[in-house]
Amino acid sequence: MSESIGSAGRRIRLPWSDVVVTLFAFILAFLLGAVLMVVSDPEIAPKWSYFFSRPSDALGASWDKVSQAYSALVGGALGGIGPITSTLARSAPLICAGLGIGLAFRAGLFNIGAQGQAVVGAMISALVGFSIKGLPLAVHLPLAVLAGVAAGAAWGGIAGALKARAGAHEVITTIMLNYIALGMLGWALTTTLFQRPGRADPISPIVEWSATFPRIEGTQLHMGFVLALLAAFGVWWLMERTKLGFQIRAVGSNPSASATAGMSVSTITATTMAISGGLAGLAGVQVALGAISGATPTPLTAGLVGSIGFDAITVALLGRSRPLGTVLAGLLFGAMNTGGLKMQSAAQTPPDLIMVLQALIVLFVGAPMLVRTLVPFLKARRAGKAPTTQAVAPVASQGGLAS
């Protein structure tokens, strides 16, 4: 397992070649994204057919299109205090769920179930948020947050317990639990407990203000982001400074050796999945109790959580399962998602392009050898050294599925 850019902090040496490779990974991803935009535009593509007689047409139109889209992307994410706070708010759930998935990775577990855990977390915290009335903020908000985290932890704990007790593969169980969580939410929204009185469509009441994350006046930045940073610090503390963290890392590196050394692999597996689920549940809490647009949190619906749990997998991978890396990756993806909305409205580019860009970034960052091959001068500089073969995420050497 390689200690790389992450937050481990023991090696101060900055791996310059890694930084350069990462930079070029981004450039390559955005270049490919530009190509995709040009190719798929029905007005620009024909101009390339007469490129050799009048190159300015094709080049000009393509440049306009690409620069317009990318400047909208950057502007929408970072242009001014409004977009920046919006970016931070959007990153918060990604960071939380990413931390959970990264934690599971380090124990050699692949938690595809962050989506379901976030759904359950959102569901329960919203329930506490809108059904209890008349409590002060200082009691109600923590109660709602804890309820959501506990629900996520329980949902993740089911998969962990099944793995520990019966040996059920966590990839299968978490996938199934995702569907079950979503189905349960759909069903719950038709019951009197969850459905807003007087409404026929599946939508919940609005969360009480006393359970809403306080936010900075005039911006979208709410306290959830602070919680996300605290969670990142907490995970760092857990992994690097506690016995449990050491055990999690040990089980992730070599379960047999850990068992021989006297650790209970099954207990640690179950505990890790529960903590991981709790963090994913916190992501759900962020969505349910934080006002992302408008003054109040969006009421609970079947699609409220979106695809945060799946996006967070990529965040964890890009962050190399380390807390600091995950925070940075979460900020990046939050920015891209925020900017993507602006890109759609200002440059009429489908926001799915963001998904392609995110996938390409992780792809290139994960394959440094390819970047070195594609970028000639990097290759020349590295000619003397043997190629590195590091993996992005420290999944146990067995690989995710073969344990």
Added chain:
Amino acid sequence: MNTTYPRPDGTPEKVPPVPGDAAPADAEPSDARRADESSVTTATLAPYRHPAQLDEEVHLRTTESAEARRQRLSTGALIGIVAAVMLWLVTQTSGTARFALSNALDEVQLPTISVPGLPVVLVSALLLAAACVVYVLPGMGRWRRWAGLVAGLALVAGFLSWAAAGRSLPFLVSNQLQGTLLLATPLILGALCGVMCERSGVVNVAIEGQMLTAAFAAAVVGSVTGSVTAGLFAAMFAGVLMGAVLALFAITYLMDQVVLGVVINLLALGLTSFLFDSLVKPQSGELNDAPLLEPIQIPLLHKIPLLGDVLFSQTILAYLALISVVVVWFILERTVWGLRIRSVGEHPKAADTVGINVVAIRWSAVLAGGLFAGLGGSFFTLGVTGAFNDDITVGKGFIALAALIMGRWRPGLAALMALFFGFVDQLGSQVQTMGTPISSDWLKLLPYLATIVAVAGLIGRVRGPAADGVPYVK
């Protein structure tokens, strides 16, 4: 000589009963893949003597490991819970349950079977309870497999009788079987893609992405050319293309394969949605209206009552799926290529040592797997409506992955698991139309709940190919 020695893999060839010993003699010869930790054979050897004198001195006995015991008890507990639920359902059952063997439009009308609901549910509950006892009591080793089978059948029979009892409409058996195969078709093909990749040592989480891309390609090419065949080939090409991305990054650039799979899924989702929104949607008349696969009736055979409709009046895709199972089994178990695929999946270094090109074999296996995933993906467009939509595979690739793991990375077993999933899926929607008190939201979840129960209670720990997910560096 009637002495028995432990075989190298730890399973006894013959276990002589030891009088007065409480430990069960689990005599069934289990295969080495599964039996890793489930039983421990201990041999008590006397001090060395001449082999001729050895006859009476060797005592072999099989003791159950803690893990096997836990697995057995949890399965037993699970069956017990199901039995209790079934007993409760007895109180909720009234009237007769009717099962129609043929649809109203069939040429040959088979009778509709009527059974009294309450007794059937009661007998099912008792059978389940008996199976539970077999699992919980030690020393019933040889009966356990049968008990599991009986429990499964009793569960289905009891549940169906309860659901159908006292309803105005009968339960349509032929619909159930037909739907099973239909829903299982993409899952079988997806799982076979996984079998090819993972047996060669490349983890494939990207089946979903491969199928999604293939579905898109099939819809667009099928619409432009107006030909189903062209659509099918385009789908296979797309599946292989995504397979090539997987192979390039996993085998050649040594990227972590689980990461890679997730990323390819994301890439496929983003690419297809982006192209769909920006190119296909504006002119969906020309680009998103592919012809449908027509059912092909096999002469004579399709006239067999009940089975004819199910097995011999399907689309080409269903036939291909069933044939592919045999083909993949044949490739893996009976050809040199297959032997090489398995050897690089289990121990690439050893394979390399005897001169097998590990990288080339893995590439070939992943590309071949792409063909199956591509065919599976074409089902979602050519097999259903002919039109593509965002994320049209709705996670079926992950279900195929689950079938692959539950099927222990073997083509036949994986296909069976896919059929199991199709069966439960179809069961949920059939029961939904019958108007049972269960909310339709929960019936939709039936396949996922059943999978968790099956994985946790019945299948337990599985072990994949030894070198699965480990990149090979010379």
